[in-house]
Amino acid sequence: MTVDVTTLVRSFLADHDPATTEPLEWLRARYDAGLAWVNYPVGRGGLDLSRSLQPEVERLFAEAGSPGNRSEVNGIGLGMAAPTILRYGTPEQIDRFLRPLWTGEEIWCQLFSEPGAGSDLAAVATRAVRDGDDWVVNGQKVWTSGAHNAAMAILVARTDGDVPKHRGLTYFLCDMTDPGVDVRPLRQITGEAEFNEVFLTDVRIPDSRRLGAVGQGWEVANATLNNERVAIGGRAARREDGMIGVVAQTWRDRPDLRTPDLHDDLLRLWVDSEVARVTGVRLGQKLASGQPGPEGAAMKLSFARINQQLSGLELEILGADGLRYSDWTMVRPDRVDFFGRDAGYRYLRAKGNSIEGGTSEILRNIVAERVLGLPPEHRVDKDIPWKDVAK
Secondary structure, three states: OOOOHHHHHHHHHHHOOOOOOOHHHHHHHHHHOOOOOOOOOEOOOEOOOOHHHHHHHHHHHHHOOOOOOOOOOOHHHHHHHHHHHHHHOOHHHHHHHHHHHHHOOOOEEEEOOEOOEOOOHHHOOOEEEEEOOEEEEEEEEEOOOOOOOOOEEEEEEEOOOOOEHHHOEEEEEEEOOOOOEEEEEEOOOOOOOOEEEEEEEEEEEEHHHEEOOOOOHHHHHHHHHHHHHHHHHOOOOOOOOOHHHHHHHHHHHOHHHOOHHHHHHHHHHHHHHHHHHHHHHHHHHHHOOOOOOOHHHHHHHHHHHHHHHHHHHHHHHHHHHHHOOOOOOOOOOOOOOOOOOOHHHHHHHHHHHHOOOOOHHHHHHHHHHHHOOOOOOOOOOOOOEHHHOOO
16 A cells, blocks of 8 residues: 655644744654554554655655654664664563653663774673663763763673673663763864763663663664764765765865865766665665664765865865865864865865775675675684683
8 A cells, every 4th residue: 555655744734833833843743644654553653654755754854844753862762772672672661761762852872882892893891781670781882873871872881701702791771871881082183072981880771671682782783883984974865975975066166276186086986975875775775674784884885985085175275275274162062063174174074984884894894794795803812701702
């Protein structure tokens, strides 16, 4: 049966005028109507429809002046936590977390990386020890985007050191306001502190907030990371959207700075951007029928390379003007204002694109092994107990 989402949205707007309805009340009503994520199950913010219908729903609501759900601040919650909770959560967890996550009432962050476990995520040393109905967590996480704004976090911790590292992990939903959670800023090359380090000291997490089975953390974390890479790598929906649009506009505005070499570089990167955009659209169509796979790693890998090359090209086009930097004040922003700042900021911030969401080196391994079927990299610690691995 074909569902006309235009009719559904207009019917909802007739009963919930965004101009006269309190924003949070309106957002909750939209979730309850199944128009938050139309591909999610009925009763969980969706209508069991195709994911491909979501852009049209968003367009219609935007035209009606509908309130936002803080998506620019809650990218980790919407793009990573929500699909993971839907896939692995209990009915009680899904009912408790999805609605306030989507409405923006609860902002989420990601407690995965550690000082000794970045690219090798399975090496995490943060421990979670069972104590009755709770787990007591101790350890340190790092490079945690938005932790200073977050109410909740997705957390991977080690619950068994006697088995190989991939099998001794468990996944939790951590309340960032609980005693023992200490968030400290990390100032970046851009001057701001978008990242944080998080210290966990005797933090008690109820077993009811364990996501998946004990020891299933590596599988659940991989599902989260696949969703993250798709979210990062597949953002551009329209031609000349994102960084290529900024550079193309700079080219149009500054004919006095054009050279044949720069023109050649721009055209090559325009083609690369368009190929990446069309590939992202194709991947989105594939996701409509299932969970993301390793293809997301290739998308995110391409995004990082193209974004860094384009931000460098923008500086080359601007010449001396590109050396200006508007503000070096140390702030803790709610979000990355990539396109609201100057070219110097974009150039510096893009350096993180090949690190966040999985380093480009690790993503190349994933593409080689899981997409191309090449022999895996030799790993000497894969089959020995984590406690016996050299630290």
